[in-house]
Amino acid sequence: MSLSRSTIIDGCLEVIERDGANALSLRKLGKHLGVDATAIYRHFRDKDDLLRGIGDRLHESILIDLPTRGSWRNIVKEICVRLRQAHLQRPDLAAFVRSGPPLHEQEFLLTETLLRHLARARLPPKDAALAYHGLIELTVASAAIDAPMASRTPQERHDIYARWRGIYASLDAQQYPASVAHAPHLYATTADDRFEFALERLLDGLEGLRQSEPGVSRQLTKPGRSRRRTNQDRPL
């Protein structure tokens, strides 16, 4: 039936689109492709390999047309936002990223790009590596948490968030004063806004690690935690 890694992954995405990611089984995929389920094993070592392939496919969209000029902060943010976007589309994607280091070209390119811009921000190499890990973890992870919600309609999301807020608001004010007081603001914005808030704060923290330019007076960098607000960036 002229199967190939590429056409199989196409089929996966169609099945996932239709039945959800959790419902993807090899037998169902085989039926969808008009092929025996085990034929897939001629192209992928096992299901993990297949899922990884799906992951790589989704990663392709992240780096295309990425602006090469602009503040390091904006570009890093853009990468993270896109990475999150890709992961939101396929909830279970995190399961593979989770399990290991980059194995495909797209992921290597992503790592490279991220590290390059962190170095451009004059983060010491060690900090740049740690920042890379932190950014990836926050991004991928928050996507994994938000994915189930992303698959619902905006109306459903709104209702669900409202209900959750209500749960907090109706707690016993004696026992849970802070929860009641903050209830109006919990789940009050979109999941994307919440992610961007955390991402911005993480980036704020990274700003404090930047080394001053070699030839310039270095009194600008404060040793402790500064809340310097350097790059005033426009929201891409």
Add this chain to the structure above:
Amino acid sequence: MSLSRSTIIDGCLEVIERDGANALSLRKLGKHLGVDATAIYRHFRDKDDLLRGIGDRLHESILIDLPTRGSWRNIVKEICVRLRQAHLQRPDLAAFVRSGPPLHEQEFLLTETLLRHLARARLPPKDAALAYHGLIELTVASAAIDAPMASRTPQERHDIYARWRGIYASLDAQQYPASVAHAPHLYATTADDRFEFALERLLDGLEGLRQSEPGVSRQLTKPGRSRRRTNQDRPL
């Protein structure tokens, strides 16, 4: 055999301790408890219910003996570290946290405690709520990512990380200069250290949102956080 929700969860933790979390099946659990597998259905509606029970059990350890005095920052950090620890023990735990708001008393208490200390740090309520979401996401999520590694022996982890570093180090230096340059620092510390780095940076960023004490000269707070409005609703 005098089964109960509590003793079953005990058995779960023992099996998980021995065979890893992914290997927990009802039949194996039944054998461990000296009981038919399906007897568990007399106490839990289904496996999800059982896993939720395990989750709640693990959350119990987070707040006990939590220092009540100390800087908001240290306490918040301690909560997050403990929360991460709890989640690392049970990889699949994230799947339920993921799916919703607090459902058990332990989680309400955790939210309350976290919000209280964020308010004590003089974060505006709206920011405190967003900070709460961000801290939870980073913590739970990073735990979900690191969990598979946590179930291995230190020696195995060391070897695996070394291999991953090697992958980056052996990339083509022309095409991936930043990756090669940073290779020695990638996966160079423990996952716990990487998490703490990201957490510290996030906390750094939160420091910048603190309001000055009412009676004190307020020149420390910068007037405008211009960037806060991103205003574009992402489609999802």
Add this chain to the structure above:
DNA sequence: TCAGAAAGTCAACACTGTTGACATCGCCCT
């Protein structure tokens, strides 16, 4: 052309969560 590799098929294995029918135990009420 024709050998040999690649690709697809089929049956089977060892698992998984879950359900319904059956047996048993212990507790409450008269």
Add this chain to the structure above:
DNA sequence: AGGGCGATGTCAACAGTGTTGACTTTCTGA
């Protein structure tokens, strides 16, 4: 004390999963 009755544990079975080995077909390249 005895009768019921619900809670609990047992057993067999179902539908589903990923995966493997042996078999057959198809295609390619020397």
